[in-house]
Amino acid sequence: MSLTKVLSTFTLAAAAIGTLYSCKPRGAESAVSGDAASKVYVAPGKYDEFYNIVSGGFNGQIGIYGLPSGRLFRIVPVFAQSAESGYGYSEETKPMLNTSHGFVPWDDLHHIALSRTNGNHDGRWAFANGNNTPRIARVDLTTFRTSEIIEIPNSAGNHSSPFITENSEYVVAGTRFSVPLDNDNGDVALTTYKQNFRGTVSFIGVNPQSGEMNIAFQIQTPGINFDLARAGKNKSHDWVFFSCYNSEKANSLLEVNASAKDKDFIMAVNWKKAEEYTKSGKAHKQAVKYAHNLYNEANHSATSTIMNEVLVLDPKECPDMVYFIPCPKSPHGCDTDPTGEYIVGSGKLAAIIPVFSFTKIQQAIANKTFDGEYDGIPVIKYEAALHGEVQKPGLGPLHTEFDANGNAYTSFFVSSEIVKWNVKTLKVLDRVPTYYSIGHLSVPGGPTNKPWGKYVIAYNKITKDRYLPTGPELTQSAQLYSIDGDKMKLLLDFPTTGEPHYAEALPADLLFKKQRKIYKIEENTHPYASKGEGTTKVERKGNDVHVYMTSIRSHFTPDNIEGIKMGDQVYFHVTNLEQDWDVPHGFAVKGSNNAEILIMPGETQTLKWTPDRVGIIPIYCTDFCSALHQEMQGYVRVSPAGSNVPLTWNTGKNGPQASDSTKKVAIK
């Protein structure tokens, strides 16, 4: 071979390999900076920096993730039955899902509000909304369990919820669907929307010690739809701001008919004034029905109480309590900056982001700089309330969060991006694409008085090609960006469970040391608890049979039960006697029209079973607990109805060997 031929061959080869192993990024899509992996890698045995508490949307649950790793630690059952844990299946947890409509096994959980003290995260509770059958849930952040669910009367859809005031005084609930109020005649033609349909915003008080909720008062509003809301801070502490759309009051084809007007509103509510009006007797007592459900950690049981009345204020009788501020256009988000001075409206169809000034709003109210009224409620003049507009930020703004440096981050659904801008100067500083079609975003501490900052997480609605595809149904995608520098940097892309809407994040330190490890068996006050194997028994009360059972590695006591009959309802009350961290036991019955239950150390949980056939039914432990987990089983003998097989129970009594009538053969 000639020299030139060799040279050219190798040059071509080098060039070919050079393009194959191109050092240039593929384009904007793969613009991840070089050190991204080290920023999100949490080494084995180490912990994440933040707990990310993420709404599950249509799965009705809450997902607990770690940041920056994006790992999912737990799915907390809230509004949807969880066959995995027995939530909503066990006798103790079924009452949590009771409503004025009866047992509702599912809901749509959109938003999270973490409890705050003096404006900042305190790590006590996470509140979440049930959008479909209007409810608010409270989750205990030391056990990550749902402690309480309260239903909202006079509401047909609870989207604008939960949003919490600066010192956790109230959690609010605003209606998405206006309908005639509970006490009014609801049997009206749909086209009488404008005359008969109303909205309400509810202020649910939170007991500062126990966290227990109670509906302090509701405010009746015109028939508009409420989207997101935010409480004021510092000087705007007494106020909550709700974004409103469908000021057109359409009842059909809202896609078109609720997009007609150029401006809808932000509704400003002075809840301190509302409190005073309620105290002074201005509120109307209305007879309604709504459920209030509480889970008791001492007896491991939930109780459901139907409440009968609620207090409702009418803005027409309570001047200076509610104001409308015009806001383009079909707003989705309404957010207050950490100082409480600026209120940002994000209009889904708007081409700008209006930023209102609380000081100017107060001046406008004092000087009565109004633009007429909407249903008797004063409308403040747009320019009088406006601090300024962010020009050409992007297409379809939805939601804004803040860092501690005076910057705002807004999500844009239509143009699929996050835009960073300065709250005072209204200048756009940076933009990054999200993959794809971002809904909400979250900055750790973003809605608080002192955001933790560090990251912004995008929760997207469309995934398409981001991950290995899994048929037509795909996980939702999320991206983690660093906001430490001037420019946002994409660090991680991770899948999420359910469909996250809003989320909040707080430092791991706030929760880490508070976590409950076990329930002390001495503190168990469950009426059917067995605190030792010696107290186990099976009791018959007519057709109800109560099995007081214990579980400990690796056996149940009793594990052999006879004397159950067709026609019986059997209640297995299983107490987990373990007092060791992370040693739950599971329990399941063959063919039961029920789920399993998982019982934590020191807890008692009850599975109800109706035998459907004569025979021998096995029971067993479903949660891998020990070396001999496979041996953790039992049998239940079901006899025909009216049988006289006595009720007996034991653990350890085995039958004799079959009698040896033949000669034994020696086994070599």
Place this chain on the structure above:
Amino acid sequence: MKKLLSFSLIAIVAVMVSCNSSETKVASSNDTQPGAGQSGVQDDESQKDVVKVAAGSKDHTTLVAAVKQAQLVDALSNAGPFTVFAPTNEAFNKLPKGTVEDLMKPENKEKLQDILQYHVFVATWALH
């Protein structure tokens, strides 16, 4: 000729290597040991496991030392469950002189492990 060949080869390898060097280094500051059990878990609330019970007993110091020497601390800290027939120091003292010291020698570790494992039952028994 040969020089050109090797130069080109080096060039190709250089292209490949230079692009790979932009790959991120994984942070590995705290590699956990393989086969580690739950003995290191920080937990003051749960009931003490057999290892913690033995370690807190002044009558079982010989046993604890033996279990450590036999490298059974992690295994016995795991979910088990375990019933350990735990000889007291007094019991160990009843053995022929030098037996314990001999078993504690590194070359006799397997013998020690074997003897100790005869004292462990993977189950819990209720003493009715």
